[in-house]
Amino acid sequence: xxxxxxxxxxxxxxxxxxxxxxxxxxxxxxxxxxxxxxxxxxxxxxxxxxxxxxxxxxxxxxxxxxxxxxxxxxxxxxxxxxxxxxxxxxxxxxxxxxxxxxxxxxxxxxx
Amino acid sequence: xxxxxxxxxxxxxxxxxxxxxxxxxxxxxxxxxxxxxxxxxxxxxxxxxxxxxxxxxxxxxxxxxxxxxxxxxxxxxxxxxxxxxxxxxxxxxxxxxxxxxxxxxxxxxxxxxxxxx
Numbered sequence: 001x002x003x004x005x006x007x008x009x010x011x012x013x014x015x016x017x018x019x020x021x022x023x024x025x026x027x028x029x030x031x032x033x034x035x036x037x038x039x040x041x042x043x044x045x046x047x048x049x050x051x052x053x054x055x056x057x058x059x060x061x062x063x064x065x066x067x068x069x070x071x072x073x074x075x076x077x078x079x080x081x082x083x084x085x086x087x088x089x090x091x092x093x094x095x096x097x098x099x100x101x102x103x104x105x106x107x108x109x110x111x
Numbered sequence: 112x113x114x115x116x117x118x119x120x121x122x123x124x125x126x127x128x129x130x131x132x133x134x135x136x137x138x139x140x141x142x143x144x145x146x147x148x149x150x151x152x153x154x155x156x157x158x159x160x161x162x163x164x165x166x167x168x169x170x171x172x173x174x175x176x177x178x179x180x181x182x183x184x185x186x187x188x189x190x191x192x193x194x195x196x197x198x199x200x201x202x203x204x205x206x207x208x209x210x211x212x213x214x215x216x217x218x219x220x221x222x223x224x225x226x227x228x
Contacts, residue, residue: 004153034216043202043219044154051212088153096208096215098144098167101153 002027004091004102012108019076021105023089026070030091033072034099035063038086047074047087079109113137115220117203123226124193132188132223136205143186144217145178146202154202160186161208193227200224 003026013019023033032051036044050056050063050072062075072091076083086106090099116135124130136143142161146154147170156170162183171178175194180186190197204217 006153008151032215036219043221046216046218049213049216090153092215095210096142096161096206098156098159098170099154099217100156101146103151103153 002030002091002093002100004089004100006087006089006102006105008103009106010108011105012110013079015079015081015109015111017079017109019079019083019107019109021074021076021087021089021107023072023074023102024070025072025089025091025100027091027093027100028067028070029093030070030100031095032092033063033065034090034092035061035072035074036088036090037083038088038104040085044088076107079107081109081111083107084109115203115205115218117201117220117223119223120221121224121226123228125228126195127192129189129191130193130225132190132201132225134186134188134203134205134220136184136186136203137207137218139207140205140218141208142206142215142217143180144204144206145186145188146204147172148200148202148222150199157188157201190225193225195227198225198227 035047086104089102144159145157158168160180200222
């Protein structure tokens, strides 16, 4: 059974702080990882994807992947109240096939 | 360009009724996925197509669920004899899949919220 685990939260951070969201996965064969943001009542929106070990930065977002530890994280710098949402981590084992999603972490950025 | 569209956005069905949910993927996207999302949970995979071929239907919860994509574009998810446990948001996603890094990114539609009374 392929599983992706996330702390459901809520994770509360003050405005301007760094929010750190974590994800672990059980399938060692997982090749790539995606972070999505989902506002209440809306569909998931892609934030970024990562395939290689290490860090990948895109604006205020940094994804980190450690395949040896089966661990993926997302850092959000200078958090804004508009970042308040549920963040979904997803893995895929074979290119082009279905994603396995975690339950999501609810983030609350307090003004 | 247009994103993934789904219809209807909301559907209320009485237990035992059949429903059909439609998905229009992004033009040119080869792969199409259906997910079910219960309240407070992440999306759960149901089935996926590459063009008109249904390559994996292992996530369909019972034989009451059926999906098709006859011309490799629009897809329909049909649920027969709906039950209360079928109440959820049904998400459709598509991806272009060109063999290049990142082209398996899935883009989601707005979802259909199904409520079975």
